[in-house]
Amino acid sequence: xxxxxxxxxxxxxxxxxxxxxxxxxxxxxxxxxxxxxxxxxxxxxxxxxxxxxxxxxxxxxxxxxxxxxxxxxxxxxxxxxxxxxxxxxxxxxxxxxxxxxxxxxxxxxxxxxxxxxxxxxxxxxxxxxxxxxxxxxxxxxxxxxxxxxxxxxxxxxxxxxxxxxxxxxxxxxxxxxxxxxxxxxxxxxxxxxxxxxxxxxxxxxxxxxxxxxxxxxxxxxxxxxxxxxxxxxxxxxxxxxxxxxxxxxxxxxxxxxxxxxxxxxxx
Ligand SMILES: Nc1ncnc2c1ncn2[C@@H]1O[C@H](COP(=O)(O)OP(=O)(O)OP(=O)(O)O)[C@@H](O)[C@H]1O
Ligand SMILES: [Mg+2]
Numbered sequence: 001x002x003x004x005x006x007x008x009x010x011x012x013x014x015x016x017x018x019x020x021x022x023x024x025x026x027x028x029x030x031x032x033x034x035x036x037x038x039x040x041x042x043x044x045x046x047x048x049x050x051x052x053x054x055x056x057x058x059x060x061x062x063x064x065x066x067x068x069x070x071x072x073x074x075x076x077x078x079x080x081x082x083x084x085x086x087x088x089x090x091x092x093x094x095x096x097x098x099x100x101x102x103x104x105x106x107x108x109x110x111x112x113x114x115x116x117x118x119x120x121x122x123x124x125x126x127x128x129x130x131x132x133x134x135x136x137x138x139x140x141x142x143x144x145x146x147x148x149x150x151x152x153x154x155x156x157x158x159x160x161x162x163x164x165x166x167x168x169x170x171x172x173x174x175x176x177x178x179x180x181x182x183x184x185x186x187x188x189x190x191x192x193x194x195x196x197x198x199x200x201x202x203x204x205x206x207x208x209x210x211x212x213x214x215x216x217x218x219x220x221x222x223x224x225x226x227x228x229x230x231x232x233x234x235x236x237x238x239x240x241x242x243x244x245x246x247x248x249x250x251x252x253x254x255x256x257x258x259x260x261x262x263x264x265x266x267x
Contacts, residue, residue, distance in 0.1 A: 042066040042102070043200060043231040044090055049099035051085055051255075059085040060096070061255040067233060069199075072226045074242050075235040076266045077252035083235035086252070087202045090233065091123055092116060104199055121149060124193025128205035130185045132177040138164065138188050139173040145192045163195045167221060183214035187221065194225055201225060203234040207241055215241060242266035 044067040051060040060082045067073055075083040088094040089101050092108050101108050104122050111119060132141050139160055146156045164170055167187040177185055186206060193201055203222065207215035219241055226232045236242060242249060242265060249264030250257055 041069060043069045043071070043104060044233065045100075045102040046086075046089070047100045047102075049089060049096045049101060051082075051089060051094060051096045058097075058255045060089065060252075063099070063255075063257050065250060065257065065260055067231060069231055070226070070229050072223075072232045072245070072247040073234070074245070074247060074249045074264070074266070075233065075252065076237070076242060076249055077258075079237070080254075081252040082255040083252060084204050085255075087204055087233065087235055090200075090202060091125065092119060117149075121196060122198055123200040123202055124190075124196070124198040126186070126189050126193050126201065126203040126206045128208035130177070130182075130189045132185055132188055132192075134177050137174050137176055138169060138180070141177070141188055142192045142195050145195055149196065151196075159195055160191075163191045166194070166224075167191045181214070182210050183217060186210065186214075186218050190218070190221060190225070194230070198230065200231045200233070203232065205236055205238075206234065207236065207238050212240060216244070219245060239266045 046063050046065055049060060049063045050058050052058050063082075063086065075086055077083055085094060089096055090103060092101075092111070095109055103119060106119070108119055133144065136144060142160045142163060143156050146159060151159075161170070161173070164173060167190055169184065169187050169191065172180065172184065177188070180188065186209075190206075201222070206222070207218050210218060215238065222232060222234070223245070246263045246265070249259065249261050249266060251259035251261075251264075251266070
């Protein structure tokens with residue numbers, strides 16, 4: 001099996017013929033890309049990352065883990081344990097005091113501010129409170145994500161209906177957020193996060209405001225997106241969701257990773 005290796009900007013950099021050892025079997029057009037290939041196999045890598053706010057106890061302490069391409073990872077733990085902080089370290093909303101964060105082969109702590117928009121294009125973000133623009137319609141909310149990165153109108157006209165269909169909102173393009181249920185608003189926010197087909201989706205408590213049945217629908221949608229190859233990291237308190245999905249679980253306690261388990265549960 002061969003996998004294509006893409007850089008964080010989405011451009012093609014090479015092919016690995018053995019995904020379990022991509023750095024060894026890497027066939028690159030450029031010398032020295034073996035290291036990039038290895039890092040690309042890990043979509044996200046944290047190395048001994050610590051984040052302090054002020055002089056308090058660290059919000060995240062010495063966290064190290066890899067997230068492979070296509071993985072689905074739950075971050076769980078009590079309130080204040082560092083889940084959201086970890087997500088913010090992955091999209092460089094925050095910078096760690098110590099350690100390194102790699103995303104799609106790039107050390108994002110070393111990235112110039114001018115490169116951050118490119119980083120952000122590789123990832124979509126979904127939040128508990130949706131963060132939709134109240135004065136824009138469903139179509140406009142999703143289209144806006146493409147407009148800000150300079151996509152031409154005809155592409156927007158193709159991609160927005162496609163993604164609204166994917167999330168089950170065809171026919172509701174002209175509604176405003178206040179005319180939608182919570183579950184529908186979350187679908188719009190997922191559509192907005194996914195419309196540019198990012199490599200990674202970061203979700204912070206996406207089912208937190210929803211009843212269990214609606215939350216299940218949102219998880220089915222995230223599962224479908226994950227099956228397209230999109231790597232998903234999701235912070236949640238929701239035991240039911242974690243136990244139903246049986247995906248990798250990274251558990252935090254006061255900023256420390258206390259468990260990292262494949263096909264885990266959350267008691
Ligand atoms: N901007 C900030 N300034 C100061 N302290 C912060 C800030 N953001 C988070 N913290 C602190 O860092 C710790 C981790 O917070 P974080 O928001 O990551 O927790 P969480 O696991 O996401 O919690 P919740 O489940 O309530 O969302 C907490 O002690 C919190 O008070
Ligand atoms: Mg949080």
